[in-house]
Every structure is written in C-alpha cells, then in structure tokens.
Amino acid sequence: MSASSDSELIISIRDVSKTFPGVRALDKVSIDVRKGSVHGIVGENGAGKSTLMKILSGVYQKDSGTIVFDGEQIEGTTPQQSMKRGLAIIYQELNLVSTMSVGENIFLGRFKEMKGMRGSHAKARELLDSIDCKVDTHKLVSQLSVSLKQMVEIAKALSFKSKLIIMDEPSSSLTAEEMAELTKIIRQLREQGISIIYISHKLDEIFEFCDTVTVMRDGHAIDTRPTLEFTRNDMITKMVGRAIENEYPPRPAKVGGTLMEVRSITTRKLKDVSFTLREGEILGFVGLVGAGRTEIVRAVFGADKARGHSVFIGGKRVPIRNPRDAKRAGFGLIPEDRKLQGLILPFSVETNISMASMDNFSRFGFIRRSLEKGIGERQVKALSVKTPSVRVPVGNLSGGNQQKCIVGRWLEIAPKIFIMDEPTKGIDVGAKYEIYLLMKRIAEDGGAIILISSELPEVLNMSNRVLTIFEGRITGEFDPAVTAVDRIMASALGMKEVPA
Amino acid sequence: MVLTLRSNPLVGILTKQKALPFILVMLVGMLFSKTRFYTPYNLLDMLNSSSILLILAFGVTLTIVAGGCDLSIGGILVVSGILSIKLQPVMGMWPAILCAIVFGLLIGFVNGFLVVHQKTEPFIITLGMGLLLTGVAQQLTDAHPLPSQISDFMMISNGTFYGLPNLVIITLVLFLLSAWLMRYTQFGRNLYAIGGDYEVARYSGINVIRTKWLAFVLSGGTAAFAGFLLSSKLNTGSAIYGDLTALVVNCGVVVGGTSFAGGIGGIPQSALGLLAFGMLDNVMNMLDITSYIQILLKGAVIVAIIWLDSFAQKRKREAI
Numbered sequence: 001m002s003a004s005s006d007s008e009l010i011i012s013i014r015d016v017s018k019t020f021p022g023v024r025a026l027d028k029v030s031i032d033v034r035k036g037s038v039h040g041i042v043g044e045n046g047a048g049k050s051t052l053m054k055i056l057s058g059v060y061q062k063d064s065g066t067i068v069f070d071g072e073q074i075e076g077t078t079p080q081q082s083m084k085r086g087l088a089i090i091y092q093e094l095n096l097v098s099t100m101s102v103g104e105n106i107f108l109g110r111f112k113e114m115k116g117m118r119g120s121h122a123k124a125r126e127l128l129d130s131i132d133c134k135v136d137t138h139k140l141v142s143q144l145s146v147s148l149k150q151m152v153e154i155a156k157a158l159s160f161k162s163k164l165i166i167m168d169e170p171s172s173s174l175t176a177e178e179m180a181e182l183t184k185i186i187r188q189l190r191e192q193g194i195s196i197i198y199i200s201h202k203l204d205e206i207f208e209f210c211d212t213v214t215v216m217r218d219g220h221a222i223d224t225r226p227t228l229e230f231t232r233n234d235m236i237t238k239m240v241g242r243a244i245e246n247e248y249p250p251r252p253a254k255v256g257g258t259l260m261e262v263r264s265i266t267t268r269k270l271k272d273v274s275f276t277l278r279e280g281e282i283l284g285f286v287g288l289v290g291a292g293r294t295e296i297v298r299a300v301f302g303a304d305k306a307r308g309h310s311v312f313i314g315g316k317r318v319p320i321r322n323p324r325d326a327k328r329a330g331f332g333l334i335p336e337d338r339k340l341q342g343l344i345l346p347f348s349v350e351t352n353i354s355m356a357s358m359d360n361f362s363r364f365g366f367i368r369r370s371l372e373k374g375i376g377e378r379q380v381k382a383l384s385v386k387t388p389s390v391r392v393p394v395g396n397l398s399g400g401n402q403q404k405c406i407v408g409r410w411l412e413i414a415p416k417i418f419i420m421d422e423p424t425k426g427i428d429v430g431a432k433y434e435i436y437l438l439m440k441r442i443a444e445d446g447g448a449i450i451l452i453s454s455e456l457p458e459v460l461n462m463s464n465r466v467l468t469i470f471e472g473r474i475t476g477e478f479d480p481a482v483t484a485v486d487r488i489m490a491s492a493l494g495m496k497e498v499p500a
Numbered sequence: 501m502v503l504t505l506r507s508n509p510l511v512g513i514l515t516k517q518k519a520l521p522f523i524l525v526m527l528v529g530m531l532f533s534k535t536r537f538y539t540p541y542n543l544l545d546m547l548n549s550s551s552i553l554l555i556l557a558f559g560v561t562l563t564i565v566a567g568g569c570d571l572s573i574g575g576i577l578v579v580s581g582i583l584s585i586k587l588q589p590v591m592g593m594w595p596a597i598l599c600a601i602v603f604g605l606l607i608g609f610v611n612g613f614l615v616v617h618q619k620t621e622p623f624i625i626t627l628g629m630g631l632l633l634t635g636v637a638q639q640l641t642d643a644h645p646l647p648s649q650i651s652d653f654m655m656i657s658n659g660t661f662y663g664l665p666n667l668v669i670i671t672l673v674l675f676l677l678s679a680w681l682m683r684y685t686q687f688g689r690n691l692y693a694i695g696g697d698y699e700v701a702r703y704s705g706i707n708v709i710r711t712k713w714l715a716f717v718l719s720g721g722t723a724a725f726a727g728f729l730l731s732s733k734l735n736t737g738s739a740i741y742g743d744l745t746a747l748v749v750n751c752g753v754v755v756g757g758t759s760f761a762g763g764i765g766g767i768p769q770s771a772l773g774l775l776a777f778g779m780l781d782n783v784m785n786m787l788d789i790t791s792y793i794q795i796l797l798k799g800a801v802i803v804a805i806i807w808l809d810s811f812a813q814k815r816k817r818e819a820i
C-alpha cells in the first residue's frame with residue numbers, strides 16, 4: 001500500500017479479520033503506521049475502529065491476518081504484554097483507580113520496581129513534568145478533571161517507554177482549551193519519536209494534527225492517505241458510504257410567540273439567569289464546559305435546587321421542584337450523559353422507551369398491557385431506530401440509535417419544550433444528521449428546543465437564536481445566521497469588547 | 501447446537517435460574533432415596549414450613565429490585581410476633597394483629613426515610629435496625645417465650661381449608677398479589693427502573709424517592725405479617741426466632757436471581773430461591789443429617805450456586 005520500507009513502520013497490520021457471532025467486525029483490514037507519525041482513524045460507530053484497537057492491545061484475539069509491531073510479529077498477546085512491549089492504549093472511559101493518588105495510578109502494580117511509594121512519586125513527577133503537567137502526584141484521581149486524568153494516562157503510557165500510544169476518542173469530553181493542551185502534547189510526543197494512533201469523530205482535530213488518515217467503514221479500511229490529500233467532504237463521503245449534501249439541515253422556519261419565560265434562576269453557579277423561549281424555535285446555549293450551560297437546564301428541569309426562579313409557560317407560572325413536575329409541565333430532557341442519566345443499558349429498548357409515558361397506558365397505577373405493547377414498536381419505526389427487535393438490551397445499539405430511543409421516550413408524552421444537552425455526543429456523522437432532522441421536525445410541529453452542545457458549528461447551524469453564557473451569567477444574545485462566529489465566541493469567553 | 505439450545509425458552513429459563521436446577525437435582529436425587537420424601541404429606545409440610553420465609557422474601561424482593569435490601573425483617577418478625585400476642589389481653593386478637601402489622605409498616609417507613617430520603621447505606625442501616633428490634637423483643641419478653649391465651653389465634657396458621665393448610669393458601673395469595681404488583685403496576689415497573697439506574701429513573705420523571713420508600717414500607721409490612729403468622733403457627737412469641745432469618749431470606753432472594761445490584765429478578769425468582777432452601781432443609785431432615793452439618797451444607801450451597809452462576813455469566817460474556 002505505501003512505499004515505505006518495513007523498518008520505518010512502527011506497526012503493520014495485514015489482512016486482519018475478526019468475526020463475532022453474526023457480525024463480521026473486521027474484514028481483511030490492512031493499515032501501516034510510520035514511526036513518529038500521528039495516524040488518524042475515522043469512521044462511524046460500528047465501523048470496527050474499537051475492535052481493531054482491542055485486537056492490537058490484546059483484549060480480543062484476531063481470527064486471521066498478521067500484526068508486526070516494531071519488527072516483531074505478534075501472536076496471542078494480552079493487554080499486560082502489549083503494555084510491556086511498548087504499545088499503550090488510552091480508552092475513552094479512562095482506566096484509573098479514582099480513590100488512589102496520581103503517582104499510585106501511574107505505577108499501579110509496579111511499586112516494587114519503583115522502590116516503593118517514594119520512588120513512584122518521584123518518577124511520576126518526572127514523567128508529568130516531561131509533558132508540562134503540573135498536577136500534584138499525591139492528589140487523588142477522583143479530584144482531577146477529565147483532561148488531567150488523560151494527562152495521567154499519558155504519563156502512565158510513557159512510564160512503560162511506549163513506542164506507540166493509541167488514543168480512543170480522547171476529545172469527547174474536553175473543552176476547547178483542554179483540547180489545545182492535548183494537541184500540544186501530541187505534537188510534543190511526536191517530536192520525541194513516539195507514534196500515535198488517534199481515533200476521533202471530530203474531523204477538525206484530524207485535519208489539525210494527523211499526518212495520515214485511515215477511513216474505516218463496515219469493518220473495512222476504505223482508504224489511507226496523507227491528511228493533506230483529503231478534503232473534508234471527501235472524508236465524510238467515504239465514512240458514510242454516500243454523499244451527504246450538507247452537514248446540517250436548514251433551521252426551523254416558523255418561529256411563533258413566547259412559549260416559556262424563565263426569570264432569575266440563581267444557584268451556587270448561576271447568577272440571575274433569565275431568558276425566553278419561543279414556539280417552534282431552537283435556542284442554542286453557547287459557553288465553555290463549566291460555564292453553567294448544563295446547570296441552567298438542570299435548574300429549569302428541576303434536577304437541581306434553585307433559588308428564587310420562576311418558570312412561566314403560556315403566561316402562567318409553573319412550579320417546578322423536581323423532574324416529575326417538569327414532565328407534567330411539558331418538558332422533555334435528553335441528558336448530557338446518555339449512559340449515566342439517559343438509559344438503563346441492560347433494559348430492553350421497549351422498557352427504556354415506555355419509561356416516561358406510563359401514565360398514558362395505565363389507569364389508577366395499573367398497567368394495561370394492550371396499550372403498552374405498541375409503544376416500543378411505534379417509536380422504533382417512527383424514528384427508524386436500527387435494532388433487531390424491541391426486546392434487545394438498549395446497550396447493544398449504537399450511540400445514535402440509543403439517543404433516538406431517548407427521543408422516542410419523550411415523544412410519547414409529546415412535550416412542548418425539549419431540552420437537549422449534547423444530543424450528538426459520540427454519534428457518527430450519518431446518525432447526527434438524522435438527529436438534526438428530528439430536532440427540526442419537533443420544532444416545526446410547534447415544540448421548542450433548548451440546545452446545548454460543545455460543538456460550536458452544531459449550535460450555530462441549528463439554532464434560530466443563541467445565548468452566550470460565561471461564568472454563570474448570560475452575556476449575549478445573537479442571531480447565528482447573521483453574526484460572525486468570533487463575535488459569539490468572544491462573548492462566550494466573557495470578553496467585554498466584542499470584535500466587530 | 502448452541503443456537504438451538506438458546507432458542508428453546510425452557511432451556512433459557514434453566515440457564516437464567518440458578519435455584520431451579522438445584523431444585524431439580526434434589527427432586528431427582530430423592531427418587532433414589534428410601535425416604536418418605538415423595539408423599540403428599542411431606543411435600544405439603546415442606547411448603548408449609550417454607551411459607552414464612554417465602555412471605556418475608558416477597559417484601560424483601562421489592563427493596564432488592566429497587567437497589568436496596570432489608571435486613572431488619574428478622575427484628576420486625578419477632579417484635580410483631582410478640583406484639584400480636586402481648587396486646588391481645590389489652591385490645592383483643594384482631595386489633596392486636598392489626599397493631600403488629602402497623603408497627604411493621606412504621607419500621608419500614610423509618611427504614612425508607614433513612615435509606616431513601618437521607619441516602620444512607622441500606623445494608624448497614626437495616627442491619628442496625630434489626631439488631632435494635634431484637635433488643636426490643638428481648639426487653640418485651642424478658643427473653644422468655646410468650647404463649648397466646650386465645651385458642652383461636654393458633655388456628656389462623658394451623659387451620660386448614662379444604663385440606664390445604666391456611667399458611668400455604670395465604671402464601672399463594674401473597675405470591676400472586678406481589679408478582680402482579682411487580683409486573684403489572686406502575687409502582688412495580690418504576691421499582692425496576694430505579695434499581696436499574698436511579699438517575700435515569702429520576703430524569704424520566706419517576707418519583708424515585710416516594711417509590712423506593714414505599715418498597716421499604718411494604719417490606720416492613722410483609723415482615724410484620726409473617727411475624728404474626730409465625731407466632732400463630734407456634735402459638736408463642738419469642739425473641740429468638742429472627743436471628744438468622746434476615747440473612748437467609750436476603751440470600752435466598754439473591755440465589756433466586758434477584759441481584760443486589762438492582763433492576764433484575766422478581767417475585768417468582770425469589771419464590772424459587774426460598775423454595776430451594778426449604779427443600780434443602782426438608783431433604784436434609786429426611787436423610788437424617790445432623791443440624792451442625794445442615795448449616796454447613798446450606799452455606800456451601802449458597803456459595804456454590806452464586807459461584808457457578810458468575811462462572812456461567814463469565815462464560816457467556818467471553819463467548820460474545
């Protein structure tokens with residue numbers, strides 16, 4: 001495939017296949033990664049990226065094909081062996097013991113080699129310094145932010161003298177500055193001759209620092225090329241296997257009168273937040289992670305206690321003390337963390353969908369099976385959720401389909417106001433577009449949506465109006481159709497002087 | 501081969517159920533023993549003596565499905581049993597029984613307040629509550645057995661109806677009632693959701709606190725109900741019965757397939773779990789096994805079943 005000789009390759013994957021019962025997860029995948037390069041792998045969920053990484057690290061065993069790592073053919077490896085060999089993997093859900101300190105985590109199970117705790121902490125300090133990370137090695141991991149935890153993982157990888165570090169969607173919960181920090185470190189690692197495989201959904205990052213990109217789809221490595229030879233549309237087309245005209249549908253067109261008014265929410269993090277929401281509108285919240293975007297909607301939804309706030313719907317004051325009150329008042333919520341707050345993963349698709357609408361199919365608290373039965377099927381069909389049956393555990397579905405199940409749950413009670421907190425987090429391009437269409441449909445049916453997202457383009461392209469939030473206050477209101485992005489960003493960063 | 505096995509619903513139940521295979525093994529094994537195991541009298545007696553534990557298990561299952569557990573039932577059992585006898589001279593038999601049950605509901609309410617509303621650890625709180633109540637029971641009776649003076653009282657548990665022991669009938673009715681409650685009411689469904697994921701249930705607009713709290717209240721109530729039935733059965737109230745009961749019942753529920761993690765299991769599973777225990781007792785008695793060895797074997801069976809189950813789970817996970 002590439003012209004480089006074998007000695008320039010850190011890893012060479014040849015015709016690797018893997019079959020799970022009923023699924024061909026990988027079909028003769030071949031990828032070469034050059035020494036000291038950052039190699040991006042993009043693809044929709046279910047394309048086989050994670051399976052491939054798990055084969056490299058030794059969690060799974062391949063069915064056929066060869067893998068040559070640093071000149072040495074690898075057979076039947078385990079995660080521990082690959083670590084020692086110099087192949088480290090940083091999973092999306094980080095593998096750290098939250099009740100132990102930074103130093104202890106880095107040298108977990110190796111205290112003896114490090115001559116006890118003192119040696120471990122000293123060496124940990126050295127490793128963290130090498131990536132400009134100032135965190136105290138005695139601090140507990142549970143007290144660190146996600147980005148600092150990632151630094152600890154990187155330091156841990158370095159402690160094994162890793163030659164190749166695989167990062168599985170590291171950016172999905174990072175803020176813009178944290179991402180910049182990570183970018184810096186990735187470049188620094190590359191300069192030290194360490195190779196990196198970088199898996200991500202976010203094309204911006206791929207274009208920013210990856211030297212080479214492999215696009216995967218349906219268990220195949222579709223294309224591998226230097227990043228410069230790819231265009232954005234090119235890459236998206238290859239990922240989804242069809243051309244997507246636009247990444248976003250047009251905004252909802254008909255915005256009506258005021259539907260909801262929120263007056264002066266104050267909590268520990270929020271200061272006197274007031275805003276209105278109109279019928280048929282998508283209202284975007286823009287702000288850094290931690291600025292208070294999520295806190296606002298949590299307070300409105302009754303999930304957090306708030307002081308002195310009042311919500312008016314259709315001109316009438318509605319007391320909302322808990323999520324149940326909110327549901328009665330006509331709210332629906334797609335929570336920030338699909339897995340923690342949105343779905344009960346081992347429960348069936350049907351159960352997860354019917355959870356909020358039990359009042360509709362029961363009388364005096366007794367469930368009427370005849371009414372309940374159709375709900376799952378109906379929503380699965382209406383939202384075209386891809387699932388073999390409504391009885392499979394929702395955890396078996398892909399991220400996009402899981403998200404649709406949550407939307408379906410709320411559509412059953414026909415909410416007037418939909419709160420969507422990161423509705424497309426961890427979802428691939430094709431499914432994202434479907435969620436966008438769904439949002440548009442909800443708005444055009446007379447509902448209204450509050451949209452929060454860390455992906456700025458998403459908020460700006462979907463919303464009729466955006467509010468910028470900085471340190472718990474609303475700092476500006478913009479029409480994204482006519483406003484320059486940097487003005488909105490400046491307002492979200494709390495700058496007084498907004499550049500023209 | 502694997503596929504055909506999986507698609508067979510009966511085999512599906514067998515692999516999911518840990519208690520059922522064990523029951524089958526005992527039933528088959530006893531075919532070869534020269535005991536009076538397979539007589540209508542013995543089988544009915546087995547059900548009769550399991551009934552108190554079964555009733556306790558129905559209540560406990562509600563709390564475990566909701567992600568909690570209830571170890572105070574032993575204490576509630578004895579105190580309510582003593583109350584239902586001690587109050588008889590003061591107010592008559594039926595009001596005394598009613599008081600005993602209300603007492604159980606109240607303790608359940610307090611448990612629920614502490615565990616659900618105040619968000620404390622259910623294992624420790626209910627264990628402590630059970631200890632406290634055992635102390636109360638000893639204080640009430642001065643650690644002596646307390647006989648009932650009303651002869652009708654004894655007949656509630658020891659009477660028969662068309663040849664069936666009352667206790668068995670009551671257990672069956674409670675079984676159907678609680679199984680239906682878990683399956684066909686919003687309350688039951690919400691318990692599963694809460695146990696499956698508390699936060700998800702909360703964000704779905706379920707009244708999580710009230711629902712889970714109610715599970716504890718009902719568990720206390722059924723424990724008290726079982727307490728008065730036990731006193732009636734023995735015609736005595738005593739502080740010593742409840743010692744191991746709470747642990748055995750919670751174990752039986754888990755052995756039946758209701759996980760401490762919450763969200764899975766149910767009343768039929770718990771019934772099987774406790775029946776397995778009841779049958780084991782009966783079988784060991786039939787085989788003249790001494791009581792020390794009986795306890796030893798019972799413990800070994802609990803350990804073995806749970807170990808085999810997680811072994812099977814592991815096999816299943818790794819097969820995928």
